[in-house]
């Protein structure tokens with residue numbers, strides 16, 4: 001049952017006066033549950049508890065933390081259809097998507113549990129003393145990664161499970177040894193509460209310290225801002241808009257002790273449709289891209305919002321086929337009226353720019369929150385001149401740009417801001433023929449794809465979901481996959497430290513049996 005209360009460690013709390021409800025975008029009405037926004041006292045209590053929990057949690061073995069993460073996955077599964085039903089009521093997304101996202105969320109937790117069980121992720125480096133080294137003896141120096149401290153995670157609107165309460169940010173921070181305080185997304189507070197209660201059950205069952213996890217409700221910016229400014233918070237994870245991400249990044253940098261904010265703020269994910277791809281398989285790519293652009297009502301940060309091709313008949317046929325295919329697909333409701341109204345605004349702004357042709361604008365409406373998929377076309381010279389056309393329109397929307405030649409295409413890529421993904425459609429040899437374009441694309445992105453669609457982010461160790469600013473605030477890290485744990489740790493060196501007081505990962509006889517870099521060689 002949904003209580004609408006904040007969850008502060010193992011305690012439910014609802015001291016505030018301010019309440020709010022979530023919204024069912026299909027029924028176009030509010031859901032029945034009432035949520036209590038967290039007060040300043042409740043925020044302080046959650047952070048103080050996380051600070052205390054950190055003192056214990058950071059030293060809990062990888063094996064026990066793995067048990068905790070696996071227990072969260074199984075408690076989420078135990079929530080059963082109530083979770084699926086609640087997710088659908090709050091997001092308007094179909095049941096199949098809810099089940100898929102739940103599977104992904106559990107899979108992420110288990111992947112981090114496996115990472116901890118294996119143990120080598122701490123990057124232990126050992127360089128023993130050389131007392132007889134000339135002209136100076138060398139000390140014994142050993143290094144490994146340690147958790148930063150309490151982390152605040154902002155639930156994302158577009159992934160109520162996989163990027164929210166027990167999503168990738170939470171799983172990676174808990175795996176790193178950091179307690180987590182969730183700033184619940186107001187659009188799916190009930191889904192969040194169910195998952196938060198599963199995390200608390202798992203924490204109690206596996207003997208984790210009280211305060212290792214808290215879930216705070218809020219429907220405005222204040223709770224998140226207070227959390228980011230709290231001196232005992234040590235890092236922040238965020239997925240959402242550029243404005244939201246940058247506001248939090250700036251707040252964190254204005255603190256007396258600045259802290260890292262890992263914000264993933266979206267992207268238009270350029271696609272380079274080379275002549276060979278359009279000549280051989282233009283219709284096939286048009287069909288695939290119509291599906292990719294409209295997937296989840298276009299509410300993915302990897303949505304392909306820009307297709308660059310060389311002007312000519314093949315690009316024209318591709319653009320027309322793409323528009324035809326888009327118009328065949330049933331438009332879907334967006335997550336929330338606010339996201340829908342931002343979509344309508346963005347689409348209007350870009351559609352009315354100089355030189356823009358509207359090739360498709362799906363007008364069928366399921367209800368007031370339906371997003372009509374839209375395809376625009378513009379010439380490369382106009383796109384270069386007008387930076388408004390480079391903006392992300394979050395939804396089922398894409399712009400086809402016809403470039404005069406390869407030089408202009410490269411110039412466009414050089415002008416674009418940082419992106420999460422970039423895609424090349426063509427033949428293998430094109431990667432050499434169009435080497436300048438490929439290089440320009442790689443400079444701008446965190447993930448580069450060949451002959452595919454950018455939607456559908458695999459959760460694996462080799463995944464990079466991040467990219468140069470403004471795709472993310474720090475291009476050195478990923479927010480998807482097991483490497484995302486690196487956001488929540490810092491290296492510490494031990495110099496001449498007595499062996500028995502070293503962390504196990506650094507002790508002489510390698511009791512954890514992990515891979516370590518010893519005197520320049522990776523070994524166990």
Ligand code: NAP
Pocket residue numbers: 154155156157158183184185186218219220221222224225239240241242243244245247248264265266267300301302338339342343394
């Ligand atoms: P959002 O407006 O960025 O909000 C995300 C979270 O950050 C919410 O919990 C929000 O709190 C909080 N927040 C926003 N601005 C803040 C500020 N100045 N100070 C403190 N907290 C702040 O994103 P959204 O609600 O998910 O959707 C709105 C738009 O964001 C979409 O239309 C889309 O353009 C973009 N978006 C992008 C991605 C992506 O690709 N990375 C994903 C989702 C959404 P409150 O809601 O409580 O105010």
